[in-house]
Amino acid sequence: MFKGSIPAVITPFDKNRSIDYDKLNNHIDFLIDQQSHGLVSCGTTGESPTLDHEEHKRITEVIIKRSNKKVPVMAGCGSNSTKESIELVKHAQSVGANASLLVSPYYNKPSQGGLFQHFSEIANSVPSLPIYLYNIPGRSVVNINQDTMTMLSKIDNIVGVKDATSDLSLPLETKLNCGGEFIQLSGEDATFLSFLISGGEGCISVSANVIPKLCSRIYTYWKEGKIKEAMEINELIYPLNKVLFIESSPSPVKYALTLMNRCENNLRLPLVSISEENKTIIKDVMKSLELIN
Secondary structure (H helix, E strand, O other), X not given: OOOXXXXXXXXXXXXXOOEOHXXXXXXXXXXXXXXXXXXXXXXXXXOHHHOOHHHHHHHHHHHHHHHOOOOOEEEEOOOOOHHHHXXXXXXXXXXXXXXXXXXXXXXXXXXXXXXXXXXXXHXXXXXXXXXXXXXXXXXXXXOOOHXXXXXXXXXXXXXXXXXOOOOOOHHHHHHHHHOOOOEEEEOOHHHHHHHHHOOOOEEEEOHHHOOHHHHHHHHHHHHOOOHXXXXXXXXXXXXXXXXXXXXXXXXHHHHHXXXXXXXXXXXXXXXXXXXXXXXXXHHHXXXXXXXXX
16 A cells, blocks of 8 residues: 655644644645655654644544545554554554554564564554564664564554665565565655665655655556656755755755745644754755756
């Protein structure tokens, strides 16, 4: 179900750092109109660590309702508490999410055995909801190794992984270990096309908040066998992919979207806006792509 360019949706805040649901609805419309293949709620880009549970649940509900089944919605439900994740996945299922995304538990550094029990217990709590693992050792510290991934892939509703390791040897290794039906999505914008070539099926993207149609075309051209055209877009947007991670995400993408009048440049502490120097760098790249004047 989840293939192609899938924006990890930002959470717009107003000047009081309250969620701006009007801006969120407008942004969802923009992403769908620009041919995105799916949406992810309440992930890293959505600043999920600074959302309370009620906000988290409401954002998921709003994105599902606004998308109106035009594209599938994957609800971010990860936590370093298994109990909290179970609460979130049950809510996501109850409001119509098409799948759930579960990040590796962070800070408490579980063993591989702990990771297996964590993910399997969550999956078993919602046996009819497809589950995607989220392997991002750069943020969570722990890595879901291949033995653990293989065991988890045998659970019926654990159907795929968002791979943010930047290791392009993993898609083939994971395919051989977990089977071709196990869906692999890149979690790194700069590796989108390379990931497809290596056996992946798409990208859960930060950049697609800013350039959804271009990100969508990479996948469409790839599927149509238009490799040259996909490569041309990949090269064109590489500078933007790079600068949107010039500081901790989502601070850069929030600033970029501010320049496009898609949101205000507001984040919740401990995240803050990017430096003036980096604002200039992002502005120059966006001008070169004719995204702003």
